[in-house]
Amino acid sequence: MRSISLALFLLAAFPVLAATPEELSAWDAQYEQKRGDAAAVKQLDESLKKALEATPDDYEVLWRAARIRNWQADGTTDAKVKKSLGKQVWELGDRARKVAPDRVEGHYFAALGIGAYSEAVGILSALGEGLESKYNERLDAALKIDGMYGRGGPLLAKGRYFYKLPWPKRDLGKSTSHFQKALSKHPETLRGWLYLAETLLADGEEKKAHEAILKVTQGSVGYDPAEGRRVQEWAKPVQAAIEEKLK
Template sequence: MKKRIFTACLMVFALMLWTPVAWSGEAQTAANVEDVKQSAASALQQAKDAEVVTQAGKAVKDAAAETKEAASEAAEAGEGIAADAEEMMLEGQEAVEEAVEAAKEAVAPPPADPLDIAVDLIKEGTLESRKKALDICLEAVKKAPESYHANWMAARACREYANTVKRSERQGWEDVCKEYGKKGMNYAEKATQINPNGVEGFYWYGTSVGIYSDGTGIMTALKEGLKNKTQENFETAYKIDKLYSKGGPIIALGRFWYVLPWPLNDKGKSMEYFREFQKTEFYRHPETVEFNVYFAELLMDSRSTKDEAKALLEDVSKLSDDPYWNKRAKELLSNF
């Protein structure tokens, strides 16, 4: 392209030198002059066209360079945007994961209280479950010896475990009742000292004496002066909350006045407490089926109430499938 421009320029220059000579020559004609002008004009136009092409080429080249540079910058910017976007996405994902974990912690239930687990195990009613409950409660009271909750729960677990062993009629059950009845009394008494306004310590003290008496015999318990302490604890529990443990204090006092040997027993008081229990919402409840057996024993002592006693005993199998109380009911029914 540069070579063509240079050639066109030489031609124009040569014509400029030659034209004066031609005009001074006598033999040059007007036609020659016109041809020269046209050639010069053509050469000049070619030069101009070449210059335009050159400028256009330069413009295209410059535009291409700028486009390339812009594309490069755009690519770099795109890479930066992509990197930023990826980083933001990772940060967002981490934020979501943290939010999910926080939500799980917010809605997750707190760790179960060991004593609540012990309550569930006691309710299962098996010898194995109640032994596990006993171990949990003894460990709890060991860790927190001044805890009211731990002490009365330990008393309850001792009594419930020993009572289950007695019902199983396993060999040596008397020794188990004696040992754990005594332990239950100690834990319950400690509970009443910690909280003299709580019903639990007094109630489980009285029931622990009862299971202790099953192991040692009621006469031994009486010689140890446990009659008055048992009466006082049950009566205190009755005053604080007689409906505790599904009317437990009411049933306990009715039974207490019945099982005492003469002349300490009082069947009139026993009748009053049992009649009172019949008016509560817990009468004929599956978990208070022992009441039917206890009250039937009292009613069987009188001809006028034998029919009522029989009805109570026949109701046992309808209320509960507990093998121990069904067996006791059948034994008493055989006397009819």
């Protein structure tokens, strides 16, 4: 009882402070400007992990921790690593959305975490685990709050959902529609053009797919250098597949 009383006294006397605006700005700058460097990503991840240990319910730290883990999950081809990171993003996003259900970030990153986890275990396995409804619950909430968050991120995720689903759930028309809606506001987003190109190719629209993929390969990465360079690398085999179809 004494130890509990002492702990409560210490918490009252020395309350744990949330992350400062300066810390948040520094983390955002590091994410935007340096996440193409593995060492910088590790450093940022560790900083956010320590911040969460001190303030586990700080919304601003929770969603930023989910964001950097999602960046890592998005970039790995190792299924085991992607599964682990995806689950972490999912859990961090869920914690964030419980703290602030009216904010978009928690819902959005929770959905992306489920998506990464599903890719790692396989879409059919994910459907068997009942993850489709969980994914849509979170993503649809993000779309309702702000579909254009993160340069149309929720719209891109929904379009990718319709592309990734197996037949007969797959809907390439809806996939295209979501990508076009995001790109109408954010034409600089190379990921949107890449996803659109892949959907158009799957839909037998090789010429339109070629036009879309050129937006990626010839586009500027200035809007987000780390993201842009990553997507341009992903675009190379897609462009080759499109050009093969056009022969």
